[in-house]
Amino acid sequence: MVWRRSRWAWNFRRRFSTAIRQRVEDEGTGHSHQSGGDRSPMVTPFSVLLPTKETASSPCSLSLPLNLLALHILILSEVQWPRMERWLQERYAEVCPGSGSGRGDEERFRILGYQWRALRFNDDTRQSTVKVMSAYRQSEPASICLMQQPHCLAVPYLKSMVSVGLSTIASCGYDIINAVHGKKTMNILCIGHGGGSLPLFLASKIKGAVINIVEIDPLVISASIKAMGFPAFSVMTPSGERAFSKPSTIDEVLWKGIHERLYLYESDAEKFVLDNTNLYDMVFIDAYDGEDIFPRKLWDPSSQFLKSLSTQLHPRHGTVVVNLHSDSDILDVVGSAPSFLQQILPMGKYVSGIGRAYKDVLVGSGSCGKEGSGLGFIVSVPWVCNTSLVVCRGLRTSGGYSNRDLVMNTISSKSLEVENLLNLPFSCLQYIKRGFILVE
Numbered sequence: 001m002v003w004r005r006s007r008w009a010w011n012f013r014r015r016f017s018t019a020i021r022q023r024v025e026d027e028g029t030g031h032s033h034q035s036g037g038d039r040s041p042m043v044t045p046f047s048v049l050l051p052t053k054e055t056a057s058s059p060c061s062l063s064l065p066l067n068l069l070a071l072h073i074l075i076l077s078e079v080q081w082p083r084m085e086r087w088l089q090e091r092y093a094e095v096c097p098g099s100g101s102g103r104g105d106e107e108r109f110r111i112l113g114y115q116w117r118a119l120r121f122n123d124d125t126r127q128s129t130v131k132v133m134s135a136y137r138q139s140e141p142a143s144i145c146l147m148q149q150p151h152c153l154a155v156p157y158l159k160s161m162v163s164v165g166l167s168t169i170a171s172c173g174y175d176i177i178n179a180v181h182g183k184k185t186m187n188i189l190c191i192g193h194g195g196g197s198l199p200l201f202l203a204s205k206i207k208g209a210v211i212n213i214v215e216i217d218p219l220v221i222s223a224s225i226k227a228m229g230f231p232a233f234s235v236m237t238p239s240g241e242r243a244f245s246k247p248s249t250i251d252e253v254l255w256k257g258i259h260e261r262l263y264l265y266e267s268d269a270e271k272f273v274l275d276n277t278n279l280y281d282m283v284f285i286d287a288y289d290g291e292d293i294f295p296r297k298l299w300d301p302s303s304q305f306l307k308s309l310s311t312q313l314h315p316r317h318g319t320v321v322v323n324l325h326s327d328s329d330i331l332d333v334v335g336s337a338p339s340f341l342q343q344i345l346p347m348g349k350y351v352s353g354i355g356r357a358y359k360d361v362l363v364g365s366g367s368c369g370k371e372g373s374g375l376g377f378i379v380s381v382p383w384v385c386n387t388s389l390v391v392c393r394g395l396r397t398s399g400g401y402s403n404r405d406l407v408m409n410t411i412s413s414k415s416l417e418v419e420n421l422l423n424l425p426f427s428c429l430q431y432i433k434r435g436f437i438l439v440e
Helices: 002-017 066-072 082-095 156-171 176-180 197-205 218-226 249-255 269-275 304-312 337-342 349-363 404-421
Strands: 044-049 109-120 126-137 140-148 186-191 209-215 262-266 282-285 319-325 374-380 386-393
Touching: 082 109, 082 126, 082 249, 109 218, 126 197, 140 249, 156 176, 156 197, 156 282, 156 319, 156 386, 156 404, 176 404, 186 197, 197 209, 197 262, 218 262, 269 304, 304 349, 319 349, 349 374, 349 386, 374 404
Parallel strands: 044 109, 186 209, 186 282, 209 262, 282 319
Antiparallel strands: 109 126, 126 140, 319 386, 374 386
16 A cells, blocks of 8 residues: 555656646747747647667667658748847858849748647656747748747746856856857857757857757657757767767757857766766756656766766866755645645655755765855746755855855845846746755
8 A cells, every 4th residue: 555655646747747727828938039929828848759679770760750840830921020030130141242143032031820839758747848939041942940048947947047057156256248248268068959949048148158968868869959949059079079970051040149158968967977077057957857767877976977067067166066856755635726826735755855965075075175165046037846956166155154044144235136038938036035045
């Protein structure tokens, strides 16, 4: 009886942990010339279900009916997106000067529509959700290009990771203003790729961001590019070179100024950090696999991963943000789901154990040269059963910073500055104050 009850609780958590609200709010639109305007009621859902490695025709390719993708996108009149079409045409003129001479309307871009796309491993686990634009050039009507909307984060836990991560590193004295304006390089590592919405969002909002992305599954990488509009020029070879010597013309039109700062590696996360000596300002970890498991080697205190990551985290302001599934005992509140969703307490044995491991290795004695020269905390994510774990260097735990309220208020006070600086399409504060708990 106990086993059945525990198993049911785990399945219940799994479904909520990776779920998003049925009505996805496109908070990313209307804030950039790339957004195409707020057309949320007009976009249609579409899921990309990854094949297993046994059924895939090639471990490095994904067989998708790309010629049929346009049929899933709601066709709308081009007059609804004139601003985006003008922007595409202007970018094309920059990339190919003089190419439009004498060609008239043939060189014009047309938008087919916008669409939410979900990447799934199975019926239970939604791995990533993105918004994709489909467009074509009138001179080549059969060639459809897909562009993921970089300013749109569809899933609440990604907004939480961005909010707490950027607000925390700003609280550690990092010069985020110059990084946003491209006057300072911000080195970021993203472990776990999915559809690529997090690194795209960071690269588009922070002009100085140089982002290494590590993804172990080649099928995920292929799906993100072929079906979810992630820039192909970002893909790296095992030797550390670009897979493509130069970007295609359409990639330059869509991603110039962004894709040069993205480096997507197919690699095991532990191997990647062991083989590199990079110094990162920020690290984002979202590494659940198709079975909804966070690999033990990514949080075991004795693992080479954490020890190597410690040497690659900036000693004065380095900040790590980890997405975790909450592990509260939900059995006592099953009968009242609405209040349960509003009052999640995420600090259980699983979350606290991982939190202590990251804090002890990354900011404990020996990692920064001084005991307690950093701290860790967790916050619960609204609407879903996820938790954001943050471990940072630079916020000291001595004196006032051992007080939960003082730490929370220090980070919260920076959140409005970050929100305005990056022109975020969501409020950071709601993702910081909810269930804030210091890691002891």
